[in-house]
Amino acid sequence: MTDARQQLIAGIRARFGERAVITEAxxxxxWLTDWRGRYHGASPAILSPASTEEVAAMVAMAAELVxxxxxxxxxxxxxxxxxPPADGSALLLSLRRMNRIRSIDAESNLAVAEAGVILANLxxxxxxxxxxxxxxxxxxxxxxxxxxxxxxxxxxxxxxxxTMRALVAGVEAVLPDxxxxxxxxxxxxxxxxxxxxxxxxxxxxxxGIITAVSLRLVPAITSRAVAWLGLGGPQAALDVLRMxxxxxxAIEGFEIVPGDSLSLVLEHIPGTRAPLGEEYxxxxxxxxxxxxxxxEPPAALLERLLAPALESGLIADAVIGAxxxxxxxxxxxxxSISEAERASGPATQHDISVPVADMPRFMVEAEREVEAAxxxxxxxxxxxxxxxxxxxxxxxxxxxxxxxxxxEASAVTRFVDDLVAAAGGSISAEHGIGQTKKAExxxxxxxxxxxxxxxxxxxxxxHGLMNPGKLVD
Amino acid sequence: MTDARQQLIAGIRARFGERAVITEAxxxxxWLTDWRGRYHGASPAILSPASTEEVAAMVAMAAELVxxxxxxxxxxxxxxxxxPPADGSALLLSLRRMNRIRSIDAESNLAVAEAGVILANLxxxxxxxxxxxxxxxxxxxxxxxxxxxxxxxxxxxxxxxxTMRALVAGVEAVLPDxxxxxxxxxxxxxxxxxxxxxxxxxxxxxxGIITAVSLRLVPAITSRAVAWLGLGGPQAALDVLRMxxxxxxAIEGFEIVPGDSLSLVLEHIPGTRAPLGEEYxxxxxxxxxxxxxxxEPPAALLERLLAPALESGLIADAVIGAxxxxxxxxxxxxxSISEAERASGPATQHDISVPVADMPRFMVEAEREVEAAxxxxxxxxxxxxxxxxxxxxxxxxxxxxxxxxxxEASAVTRFVDDLVAAAGGSISAEHGIGQTKKAExxxxxxxxxxxxxxxxxxxxxxHGLMNPGKLVD
Numbered sequence: 001m002t003d004a005r006q007q008l009i010a011g012i013r014a015r016f017g018e019r020a021v022i023t024e025a026x027x028x029x030x031w032l033t034d035w036r037g038r039y040h041g042a043s044p045a046i047l048s049p050a051s052t053e054e055v056a057a058m059v060a061m062a063a064e065l066v067x068x069x070x071x072x073x074x075x076x077x078x079x080x081x082x083x084p085p086a087d088g089s090a091l092l093l094s095l096r097r098m099n100r101i102r103s104i105d106a107e108s109n110l111a112v113a114e115a116g117v118i119l120a121n122l123x124x125x126x127x128x129x130x131x132x133x134x135x136x137x138x139x140x141x142x143x144x145x146x147x148x149x150x151x152x153x154x155x156x157x158x159x160x161x162x163t164m165r166a167l168v169a170g171v172e173a174v175l176p177d178x179x180x181x182x183x184x185x186x187x188x189x190x191x192x193x194x195x196x197x198x199x200x201x202x203x204x205x206x207x208g209i210i211t212a213v214s215l216r217l218v219p220a221i222t223s224r225a226v227a228w229l230g231l232g233g234p235q236a237a238l239d240v241l242r243m244x245x246x247x248x249x250a251i252e253g254f255e256i257v258p259g260d261s262l263s264l265v266l267e268h269i270p271g272t273r274a275p276l277g278e279e280y281x282x283x284x285x286x287x288x289x290x291x292x293x294x295x296e297p298p299a300a301l302l303e304r305l306l307a308p309a310l311e312s313g314l315i316a317d318a319v320i321g322a323x324x325x326x327x328x329x330x331x332x333x334x335x336s337i338s339e340a341e342r343a344s345g346p347a348t349q350h351d352i353s354v355p356v357a358d359m360p361r362f363m364v365e366a367e368r369e370v371e372a373a374x375x376x377x378x379x380x381x382x383x384x385x386x387x388x389x390x391x392x393x394x395x396x397x398x399x400x401x402x403x404x405x406x407x408e409a410s411a412v413t414r415f416v417d418d419l420v421a422a423a424g425g426s427i428s429a430e431h432g433i434g435q436t437k438k439a440e441x442x443x444x445x446x447x448x449x450x451x452x453x454x455x456x457x458x459x460x461x462x463h464g465l466m467n468p469g470k471l472v473d
Numbered sequence: 474m475t476d477a478r479q480q481l482i483a484g485i486r487a488r489f490g491e492r493a494v495i496t497e498a499x500x501x502x503x504w505l506t507d508w509r510g511r512y513h514g515a516s517p518a519i520l521s522p523a524s525t526e527e528v529a530a531m532v533a534m535a536a537e538l539v540x541x542x543x544x545x546x547x548x549x550x551x552x553x554x555x556x557p558p559a560d561g562s563a564l565l566l567s568l569r570r571m572n573r574i575r576s577i578d579a580e581s582n583l584a585v586a587e588a589g590v591i592l593a594n595l596x597x598x599x600x601x602x603x604x605x606x607x608x609x610x611x612x613x614x615x616x617x618x619x620x621x622x623x624x625x626x627x628x629x630x631x632x633x634x635x636t637m638r639a640l641v642a643g644v645e646a647v648l649p650d651x652x653x654x655x656x657x658x659x660x661x662x663x664x665x666x667x668x669x670x671x672x673x674x675x676x677x678x679x680x681g682i683i684t685a686v687s688l689r690l691v692p693a694i695t696s697r698a699v700a701w702l703g704l705g706g707p708q709a710a711l712d713v714l715r716m717x718x719x720x721x722x723a724i725e726g727f728e729i730v731p732g733d734s735l736s737l738v739l740e741h742i743p744g745t746r747a748p749l750g751e752e753y754x755x756x757x758x759x760x761x762x763x764x765x766x767x768x769e770p771p772a773a774l775l776e777r778l779l780a781p782a783l784e785s786g787l788i789a790d791a792v793i794g795a796x797x798x799x800x801x802x803x804x805x806x807x808x809s810i811s812e813a814e815r816a817s818g819p820a821t822q823h824d825i826s827v828p829v830a831d832m833p834r835f836m837v838e839a840e841r842e843v844e845a846a847x848x849x850x851x852x853x854x855x856x857x858x859x860x861x862x863x864x865x866x867x868x869x870x871x872x873x874x875x876x877x878x879x880x881e882a883s884a885v886t887r888f889v890d891d892l893v894a895a896a897g898g899s900i901s902a903e904h905g906i907g908q909t910k911k912a913e914x915x916x917x918x919x920x921x922x923x924x925x926x927x928x929x930x931x932x933x934x935x936h937g938l939m940n941p942g943k944l945v946d
Contacts, residue, residue, distance in 0.1 A: 107715055108830050152664050163662060165671070166639070179921035188860040189636060189826045189902040191625050191675055192914060193926045193944050198638070198671040202664055219719075242580055246692075247767075249722075294720075353662045357581050387661040429662040441665055448652035452933065453666045459932030460925065471666050 004065040005091060009045050011061055016054055019097075022046040031075055031092055032084065039080035039435060042088035043070070050097045052172060052180060052211040058093065059209060060178025068468045069093045071205040073115060073144030078351070079434025081151065081204050085469050095146045098211060104129045109217040110169055110186055115146025115210050122215075131217040132291075134161040134252075138335065146210045152202035154430040156334075159386040160252045161218065163430075164201060170214035171197040176207065176461040186214040199456070204432050205467035207460040219291040225298035226253075226287045226327040227306060230280030230317040234360035234385065237284045240309055241386050244286070247305050250298065253287035254386040255334050261382050264340040265333050272333055276317050284385070285334050287327070298322075337382055338391075346405050347395040348412045352420045353429035356388035363390060366419045370394055373415055374408070389429040392416060417444060433471045441472075477538040478564060482518050484534055489527055492570075495519040504548055504565055505557065512553035512908060515561035516543070523570045525645060525653060525684040531566065532682060533651025541941045542566045544678040546588060546617030551824070552907025554624065554677050558942050568619045571684060577602045582690040583642055583659055588619025588683050595688075604690040607634040607725075611808065619683045625675035627903040629807075632859040633725045634691065636903075637674060643687035644670040649680065649934040659687040672929070677905050678940035680933040692764040698771035699726075699760045699800040700779060703753030703790040707833035707858065710757045713782055714859050717759070720778050723771065726760035728807050729836075729858040733851075737813040738806050745806055749790050757858070758807050760800070771795075810855055811864075819878050820868040821885045825893045826902035829861035836863060839892045843867055846888055847881070862902040865889060890917060906944045914945075 013021050022028055023045045032041045047069070049055045062069050068090035072082040084090045095115035101122065102112040106129040113122050119133075119140040126133050137143070137155035147153075149171065154163045161167060170183035183197040200208055231237050234256060241254050259281045265272050276283075286306075288298035296304075299322035309315045321327050341347055354362045367379040376398035381390040394412045396404045417427045421444045433441050442450060453472045464473065486494050495501055496518045505514045520542070522528045535542050541563035545555040557563045568588040574595065575585040579602040586595050592606075592613040599606050610616070610628035620626075622644065627636045634640060643656035656670040673681055704710050707729060714727050732754045738745050748756075759779075761771035769777075772795035782788045794800050814820055827835045840852040849871035854863040867885050869877045890900045894917045906914050915923060926945045937946065 105830065108828075152668075154662050158662065165668070175921055175925065177924060179919070179924060181921040181925065182919070185828055185897040187826050187899050187902070188829060189627050189631065189857070189862045190899040191901045191903060191905045192899055192918070192922070193906055194672055194676055194680075194929050195625075195638070195674070196922065196925045199667055199925075199929075201668070203667055207667075247765075292720075353660050355581070355658055356661060357578065384662075389662045424658040426660050426663040426665055428664045429660070430664060432664045433666055445665070446652070446655070448648055448654040449665070449669065451648065451650060451652060452654065452669045452672075455932035456667050456672075456929060459928035 004067050005044055008062055008065050008067050008091065012047060012058055015057065016049070020048055020050070020054065022048055028092070031072060031094070034080045034083045035076055036078065039083040041084035041086055043084045043090060043092045044088060045091055047091055047093040048097050049093070052174065055093070055174045055209055055211050056178050056180050059174045059176065062091070063176060063178055063463070063465060066463060066465065067091060068465045069209070070467050071095060071146070071150070071209045073147030074118065074139065074142040076139040076143045076147065077151070077434055078431040079436035081432055081434030081470055082147070083435070090468055093209065095144060095211070101125050102212065104131070106131055106217070111215050111217055112184055112212060113145045113215060114212045115144060117145045119143050119145065119148065126217055127220060130220050132220045133167070133215055134218050135164065135167055145213050145215070149201055149210050149213050150203060150205050151432045154384070154387070154389070156253050156255065156384065158384060159254055160249065165198065167216050168197065168201050168213055169216050171200045171210055172212040173200050173208040173210045176466050181208065184212060184214045202432070204434065204471045206457055206471045207466060209466070221289045221291055222293065223298055224287060224289040224327060225302055225320055225322050226285060226330045227302045227318055227320045228275035228330050229284040229286065229315050230276050230278065231282040231284055231315060233282055234363045236314055237282060237385055238356070238360050239314055240284065243309060244305055248288070248301060250288045250290065250295065250301060251286065252289050253285065255285040255383060256385040256390070257283040257285065257334060257337065257382050258380050259283070260380055261337045261340070262333065264344055265336045268340040268343040269336040272336065275319050275330060275333070278317065280316055285330055341393060341395065345396050345400050347393045348409045350392040350413065350416045351429050351431045352392055352416070352425055352427060353387065353389040354420065354423040354425035356386065358423055359385060359388050359390065362423050366392065366416065369419060370412070370415060374399065374412060377412070413440065435470060438471065477540050478517055481535055481538050481540050481564065485520060485531055488530065489522070493521055493523070493527065495521055501565070504545060504567070507553045507556045508549055509551065512556040514557035514559055516557045516563060516565045517561060518564055520564055520566040521570050522566070525647065528566070528647045528682055528684050529651050529653050532647045532649065535564070536649065536651055536936070536938060539936060539938065540564060541938045542682070543940050544568060544619070544623070544682045546620030547591065547612065547615040549612040549616045549620065550624070550907055551904040552909035554905055554907030554943055555620070556908070563941055566682065568617065568684070574598050575685065577604070579604055579690070584688050584690055585657055585685060586618045586688060587685045588617060590618045592616050592618065592621065599690055600693060603693045605693045606640070606688055607691050608637065608640055618686050618688070622674055622683050622686050623676060623678050624905045627857070627860070627862070629726050629728065629857065631857060632727055633722065638671065640689050641670065641674050641686055642689050644673045644683055645685040646673050646681040646683045649939050654681065657685060657687045675905070677907065677944045679930055679944045680939060682939070694762045694764055695766065696771055697760060697762040697800060698775055698793055698795050699758060699803045700775045700791055700793045701748035701803050702757040702759065702788050703749050703751065704755040704757055704788060706755055707836045709787055710755060710858055711829070711833050712787055713757065716782060717778055721761070721774060723761045723763065723768065723774060724759065725762050726758065727859040728758040728856060729863070730756040730758065730807060730810065730855050731853050732756065733853055734810045734813070734855050735806065737817055738809045741813040741816040742809040745809065748792050748803060748806070751790065753789055758803055814866060814868065818869050818873050820866045821882045823865040823886065823889045824902050824904045825865055825889070825898055825900060826860065826862040827893065827896040827898035829859065831896055832858060832861050832863065835896050839865065839889065842892060843885070843888060847872065847885060850885070886913065908943060911944065
């Protein structure tokens with residue numbers, strides 16, 4: 001290990017005490033691998049600051065000693081975004097001790113949470129104030145506010161309230177020189193030049209370390225209902241969504257599920273059962289909510305709005321789950337697709353987006369083209385149709401072999417990414433770039449995008465000390 | 474004039490024809506002074522591209538010849554943001570020929586407008602598609618989409634729909650090297666690194682020239698009602714707003730008007746009359762809208778929600794204007810305040826914001842402190858209370874003299890800006906920095922902000938050729 005890293009560790013220990021640095025190998029080890037187990041990094045220590053001041057001091061010391069830092073929250077990145085380089089050249093900096101909710105202002109509908117606050121804990125805390133933080137995703141029990149902000153996370157409620165970008169009212173962050181940017185004032189109007197807060201959202205720790213975030217809250221939900229629809233195809237699903245959006249703003253979830261995915265879930269996930277009596281090629285899950293007694297009850301709303309679509313044949317069949325148990329059961333099907341697919345053999349997974357209006361065409365054509373290019377493979381797409389974002393999976397199918405993933409995954413990825421680029425879409429809708437998508441970002445971006453990304457990275461982090469090897473060098 | 478500028482003019486003429494460059498002094502002249510008449514610039518020509526390709530070529534040619542460019546839309550900047558330097562070193566580049574609305578997609582609620590489209594024309598065009606672009610301001614007949622985006626404009630409907638930042642779904646811009654960033658795809662989810670679109674919003678032409686914008690639309694309004702309230706103070710006004718926001722999301726405007734401002738309007742603006750029978754120290758104008766027959770009629774909604782506040786004494790008196798003529802009459806009072814104030818002598822104007830919850834305290838205390846520091850002067854604040862943004866004016870009062878503005882304006886400005894900074898606010902809520910607020914931005918910003926602004930500017934525009942002398946060098 002170089003002297004600089006040891007010097008930094010000793011310096012931080014001397015200044016902030018034992019708790020501020022973890023060097024015990026057994027305690028460091030679990031945080032060196034991403035949760036999917038694809039990336040294995042090395043780091044002699046985890047820096048563990050307890051306050052913004054400590055983060056600022058550590059970043060300044062690291063800058064002086066030219067030691068790279070890898071910020072980490074819940075370590076739930078899907079793209080290796082929080083795993084340090086394998087050569088041990090960088091130190092991990094964990095925000096997990098900074099787990100205080102600094103304030104909840106129900107009147108202003110704002111909360112300030114430190115970077116290490118776990119999403120589920122924030123949900124609980126604001127619920128006590130009769131408010132809601134309207135973003136959720138599978139890893140809510142582990143992922144942190146800092147990581148969610150640094151990756152502009154999405155999830156299943158984006159349709160109504162947007163991604164983190166729309167929910168972040170302000171950011172506090174330590175910049176690479178150790179100075180603190182304080183945007184927590186959450187001004188509704190502020191035109192003092194480029195938005196540093198918005199620049200930090202989605203920056204993946206590459207130009208600063210987010211230490212706290214001011215978040216927008218919305219009224220708590222008083223009731224919800226979930227409908228399960230049987231449909232002929234993705235265009236019908238989008239037509240239903242458009243019709244609903246014209247009539248109400250109470251729709252919070254709209255997920256599309258192909259018949260094959262439902263079958264896999266029913267086969268592999270115990271306790272699941274088909275919501276509808278017959279089989280349909282496509283399905284949609286629709287969630288509506290109410291947040292006051294004055295709002296139309298969600299089940300009645302869905303029934304009223306879906307009835308004409310059933311009559312006209314746009315929807316083949318529908319069932320509305322008004323009880324919480326039914327709503328949970330429908331969501332469990334949607335949330336179990338990835339797990340069920342894993343049970344059916346290897347697959348590549350692509351988190352992609354295209355313009356919403358183009359998604360039905362894209363889903364159908366891209367599946368066909370992938371299956372033609374890789375005969376025997378099976379493509380399927382499911383997820384957030386209303387956001388123009390699906391999880392596009394390619395299953396090995398009859399091509400399956402022990403080394404299929406190693407042999408074919410990158411060719412499949414390039415093929416899918418080319419289709420996405422041709423449709424004017426994004427090769428990363430939700431998960432970010434991290435390590436996984438760095439080469440593809442470079443391959444498919446026009447010169448203007450790489451120029452802008454590189455210029456910003458180099459300007460703010462000239463020595464490349466912030467989360468090296470992620471997003472852009 | 475240096476050879477480089479003449480060479481550029483000749484080169485552009487040769488490549489794009491006579492229409493692409495205006496050199497006739499009489500035609501150039503009107504665009505060399507800002508509309509308030511405070512800044513007088515010089516430029517040998519106005520470049521006048523008709524397409525994104527032409528802008529890109531002109532920027533590339535200018536970069537090669539090292540000629541600075543000043544982009545200009547409707548020339549309605551309040552801070553000298555579109556006026557070229559007085560030494561004639563830069564050329565104006567007008568986007569006004571790029572005035573095409575490229576598309577209106579009512580289903581997707583998106584429109585793509587070129588930078589030179591005038592706001593009022595966009596309003597009319599989307600109305601034909603039964604949609605609305607929910608941002609408006611006084612200069613709507615002159616200001617352009619490019620300028621609105623480059624300055625992150627606000628206005629009187631920000632309360633519900635946000636500033637331009639929230640309404641911009643994507644940006645097309647020519648970067649300083651002449652490459653074109655195309656964000657018009659308007660992906661709802663896109664995590665390919667730093668958001669270049671959001672970076673361009675509010676960048677004041679200093680890191681690229683916006684050529685077209687993808688804009689979010691909302692349903693057209695079917696009816697509106699405007700209430701005029703008599704109130705005891707700003708805190709009561711904010712309490713009313715909070716109460717309304719808990720009950721409905723149909724409130725689109727909430728403007729606070731002090732009694733003195735109303736008196737000035739009644740005195741100086743012909744045809745205005747007091748909405749209420751008695752005089753009150755403070756007033757609020759509240760607008761509610763409906764966009765479908767199913768929505769509660771706005772007049773009934775306001776009546777229902779305001780009644781308890783009248784009963785409890787939170788509101789002293791109220792009148793609801795349900796007819797369009799009454800609504801217009803109430804708004805005319807609000808919109809005439811600046812004009813009426815001009816008739817009553819010189820004043821300094823400060824477009825400032827603080828956290829919403831703190832605005833009532835700030836308004837009262839800042840007025841008192843200014844009047845104590847400048848005896849005889851009179852301070853008043855009015856405007857967008859719900860956004861934490863007021864227009865804070867300091868009238869010369871008994872200090873008035875021919876040279877008052879020249880003598881005292883900057884001392885007053887520094888005093889007000891210090892109060893804003895102490896409250897964690899912004900010295901530019903809506904208008905941007907431009908030339909006017911550049912020194913104050915530098916004086917009051919922490920090192921972290923200036924470091925970030927400068928780093929970004931220098932990285933993307935290393936030769937300082939984009940709108941020189943504005944925002945940051």
